Amino acid sequence: MLATLLLTCAQEVPQAATEWIRKNAIPFQTVEAGNGFQDLQPLKPLIGDARIVALGEPTHGTREAFQMKHRLLEFLVTELGFSIFSIEASMPEAYELNRYVIEGEGDPKALIGGMYFWTWNTEEVLAMVEWMRAYNAAGPRTTLQFTGFDMQTPDVAADIVRDAVRAHLRDLYRQVDDNYELVEDLRRRGSGASAFGVATGTFPVAAARGRSVRFSGWIRTEDLRDGFAGLWWRVDGPTGVLAFDNMEGRGPKGTSDWARYEIVLDVPPEATNINFGVIMPGAGASWFDDLEVALDGQPYADWSTFNGGFESEALALLSPSSGNYAARRVTAQPHGGGACLEIRGAPPQGPEPDHVVAAAQRVLAELQAQRDALVARTSPKDADWILQNARVVVQCARLFAGGQSGFNVRDECMADNVEWILGQNPGARIVLWAHNGHVSRGTLWGATWMGQHLEQKFPGQMAVFGFSTSAGRYTAMSGGRLASDNDLLAPPDGSVEAYLRSAAVPRLFLDVRGAQPGDPGSGWLTESRPMRSIGALAMDEQFYAVVPKDMFDVLVHIETTTSARQLDTPPGR
Known part of the structure; x- marks a missing residue:
């Protein structure tokens, strides 16, 4: 079966590209740690300094990707x-695991679980953590540290600040506690994005590329104030949002009877993702x-699967929002x-x-002004x-307030946190684990x-490995369960995977x-083409347009x- 698939893909990919991949591929024998490094030696000049x-x-x-990263x-x-x-996990929670890695303190399973997310709560991560502990226990010249750079949860970070202020800057405690309550309240009531009710679906992008879409429906309203009711449709591509409409300015408001809208x-042909649904800002x-x-102009043949008439209980493809x-x-x-x-709220x-972001920033500014006092009472x-x-x-706070820009806020902050980690460890070299x-x-x-x-902060000092796979299964949230x-x-x-598969090398690095x-x-690597990208949710649309050379230095297939x-x-x- 595999040989047949490889042959089929080899026929679809230009022979020159297949030959180039075979010539430049660095095969590796296994993804499992503990098997020596002979097959990895060719990576040294790729990584350099x-x-x-x-x-x-x-x-x-994906198990084998995790094992290979180990x-x-x-x-x-x-x-x-x-x-x-x-790792792509909340920063102070990840640092708690560092105590186990360095000193052997605590239960590694509980500490991994303490990073909250199922994504890292795996046998593969535990095996890596236990190797890190064994490495440090052997007394190396340089201690190996376990850290994290994500920032999606403020609880532990806020408690660390509260405890420090209570112990060393008691006069500031009430101000800190009150301002941090605002941050926690913002998280509870939702970000700026939840100033509206929304139901969202994902439309098969392959069916719509290069075509005109008409999305229609019937809407009625009751006492809808400071907002409107509307249909919405969004098309994303390699450069961002390609097309968007949510009927703002022409959707019904107040009290209105059923009417048809569209x-x-x-x-565009380069579309990579389509989301759609219904929306209601206001009260x-x-x-x-x-x-x-x-x-x-022709009805979409598979529309019945979306339950657009809401005749069944199944709303899996048009999931309602949360919040208010x-x-x-x-x-x-x-x-x-x-x-x-019905959307109501x-x-x-x-x-x-x-205002909440400014409150958190005031706490940081006050502590920065008191750094000398903190140093005198603790250590630098x-x-x-x-x-x-x-x-x-x-x-x-910025993430919770960010609304649609939350992705950008998060990645900017994660890069800042990596920079901080390196600033605390002059001359050290770091391995990052993320999507x-x-x-x-x-x-x-x-x-x-x-x-x-990070490239802007550390120009020319980074080697980026992107992982791909052609077949198999993966763990993700599906239908509300893991x-x-x-x-x-x-x-x-x-696709990137089709090209790499054509070389018939089951495990390879490609510079x-x-x-x-x-x-x-090699020209295919400089062109936009699909590559698999799946996060925490199971996805029917698994491939998105990328330019591989712009994204990565080395592909790991x-x-x-x-x-x-x-x-x-x-x-x-």
Whole structure:
């Protein structure tokens, strides 16, 4: 079966490209650590004197990618002197695991779970952590550290600041506590993005590329104030948002009877993602029914799967939002049939998000002004750690207030945190573990990713490894549960995976930095083409347009992969 697939893909890929991949590929024997480094020696000149090696992953739940990152960490530490590991996990929570890695304090399973997310709560991460502990226990010349650079949760960071202020700057405690309550309240009531109720679906982008879309539906409203009810459609591409309409300025408001509305958009050929749905900013209630999609004037053949008439309970493909708004299927006064979708609610009450961010920033500024006092009562290292945790709270406040720009805020802050870690460890070299998107230098979904920010901070000092896989399964959230039986879709023609698969090398590294536009063998790496990118959610649309050379320095291809294996202890604190 595999041989047949390889032959089929080889016929689809230009022979010159296949030959170039075979000539330049660096095969490796295994993804499992503990098998020596002979097959990894060719990576040394690729990495050179890079201070940062960033390791991506094609999904947040791929076992072999995690295992290979473990193996690469061992290689980088023992052969090239890297001494810091940092993962896409909340910063102070990850640093708690550092005590185990350095001193052997605590239960590694509980500490991994304490980083909150199922994505890291795996056998593969535990095996790596236990190797790090064994390495330090052997008494190396340089201690290996476990750190984290993410900032999605303020709880532990805020507690660290509160405890420090209570112990050393008691006069500031009430101000700090009150301001941090604002941050926690902002998280509870939702970010700036939840000033509206919304139901969202994902439309098959392949069906709509290069075509005109008409999205229509029936809407009625009741006492809808300071807002409107509308349909919305958004098309994303390699450079960001390509097309968008949400009926702002022409959607119904106040109290109105059922009426038909529509939006019409052209979907460019380079589209990589389409989201759509219904929306209601403001206070009041609105109802939606008999949603329909037409492509080039013809009804979309598979529209019934989206339950646009809300006749069944299944709303999986049109998931309601949370926050101060409730979206639900109701049977009262539908337009047609026996049910419709209701959105009811009001914008969250409380201080404006910008005010909350300013409150967190005031705490940081006050602590920065008191740094000398903190140093006198603790140490320079401890004072800097207290300040960094105050910085993490500011970052969280910005994330919660960021609305649609949250992705950009997060990646900017993660890069800042990596910079801080390196600033605390002059001359040290660091290994980063994150998703392909976060480590990349290029553009995906129009976002500015951590890798781009790091390249600006550390120009020419980073080696970025992007991971790919062609077949198998992965762990992700599916239908509200964590599932390990999600299938990887077959690589489409022209995709990065189809090209790499054509070489018939089951495990390989490929240095893409020398690729040249127009070159018969390597030019494909300088062109926009699909590459798999799956996060924490199972996805039907698994491939997005990237320019591989712009994104990564080295591709790591593992032909067949399996699902990451969860620990028998649940994540959480």
